[in-house]
Amino acid sequence: MSKLKTRPQWPVPFDGHHIVYKPSLMSPQTLHIESLKAMGKFYSWKYIFKHLAHFDFFHVAVGLYGKKAVKRALDESMDYLNSISALRSPHLIGH
Numbered sequence: 829m830s831k832l833k834t835r836p837q838w839p840v841p842f843d844g845h846h847i848v849y850k851p852s853l854m855s856p857q858t859l860h861i862e863s864l865k866a867m868g869k870f871y872s873w874k875y876i877f878k879h880l881a882h883f884d885f886f887h888v889a890v891g892l893y894g895k896k897a898v899k900r901a902l903d904e905s906m907d908y909l910n911s912i913s914a915l916r917s918p919h920l921i922g923h
Contacts, residue, residue: 860909861905864905871891871895871897876892
């Protein structure tokens with residue numbers, strides 16, 4: 829049984845900042861928050877400065893973009909968390 833959300837009822841981009849899967853052992857809200865925390869740790873200043881020290885400007889740019897994307901996602905999270913809180917079982921397969 830698939831746990832992917834159904835697109836026609838609740839279209840969300842598959843961009844890493846939106847929940848498209850409902851795990852068995854945590855809420856969609858927890859998954860969303862924890863995924864943003866993980867992205868924030870990955871795109872840390874340590875990541876950026878490590879690549880800067882090696883003159884790897886591509887990964888420096890990736891890190892800076894990642895930090896900006898995570899910040900934007902956190903800023904938009906309140907409305908998104910409220911919208912996924914309102915989901916009922918017909919919107920998620922396997923709920």
